[in-house]
Amino acid sequence: xxxxxxxxxxxxxxxxxxxxxxxxxxxxxxxxxNLITLLxxxxxxxxxxxFFSGMKVRIEARNRFYYxxxxxxxxxxxxxxxxxxxxxxxxxxxxxxxxxxxxFDRGDKFEDYQSLESLRxxxxxxxxxxxxxxxxxxxxxxWVLQSYTGEQESFELLSLDLxxxxxALYEDVSLLG
Numbered sequence: 001x002x003x004x005x006x007x008x009x010x011x012x013x014x015x016x017x018x019x020x021x022x023x024x025x026x027x028x029x030x031x032x033x034n035l036i037t038l039l040x041x042x043x044x045x046x047x048x049x050x051f052f053s054g055m056k057v058r059i060e061a062r063n064r065f066y067y068x069x070x071x072x073x074x075x076x077x078x079x080x081x082x083x084x085x086x087x088x089x090x091x092x093x094x095x096x097x098x099x100x101x102x103x104f105d106r107g108d109k110f111e112d113y114q115s116l117e118s119l120r121x122x123x124x125x126x127x128x129x130x131x132x133x134x135x136x137x138x139x140x141x142x143w144v145l146q147s148y149t150g151e152q153e154s155f156e157l158l159s160l161d162l163x164x165x166x167x168a169l170y171e172d173v174s175l176l177g
Contacts, residue, residue: 024053027127028096030173032069035094035125038169039072042162048074048091056086057093061115069125070094072160075118089118092159096125110135114143121159128176130166134158 024032032052039050050072056065065086075089093113095105105124113122114137122135122143130150135143136158148155148166156163 024096025098025127027173027175028069028098030171031096031125031127031169034169034171034173035070038162038164039070039160042164043072043160046074048072048160049078051087057090057113057116058086058088059112059115060088062112064112066109066112068093069096073118088116090116091118092121092123092157093119094123094125096127098127121157123157125169127173130170130175132166132169 036050036052043050050070052070053067055071056067057071058065068090070093071087071090072092073087073090075091077083078087078089095101095109097105110122113119120137124133124135125131130148132148132155134146134148134155134157136146138144146156150166152166154163154165155169
């Protein structure tokens, strides 16, 4: 990943191949900023660490590096000097969906993320309409989906014990759908 550290363009790494990442929309950027603000305010002083799009997740079992939009880790192993440029033990990963990434985020990427033993919640956030989909790992190692739409006033991230207003997540965002 030495090439990545020196590159002005971010790349995801899949089976030895680099894939350039594209820029994001205004809605995507605002949602990410709103979510980071909600998470930092909620988790301040807890010892956990919140990262956004510039931090990679390493999936050793699948030989992958991805840049999730948001990730949260509590694991002390993610504080090692060896993990300054990537994290290996996220508890929560959030991807904000776009037309160009939605199928991959829902499919192969989610399948890869499921191999992370530490991951408790995988969240997909629509940038077109008020929709938050939380996939949660149960004690039986099954992934269960709970969706929050514009009909609800709030959404919940059980892995972080966070209940937040849906309006705060979409504050200042012009939705297209």
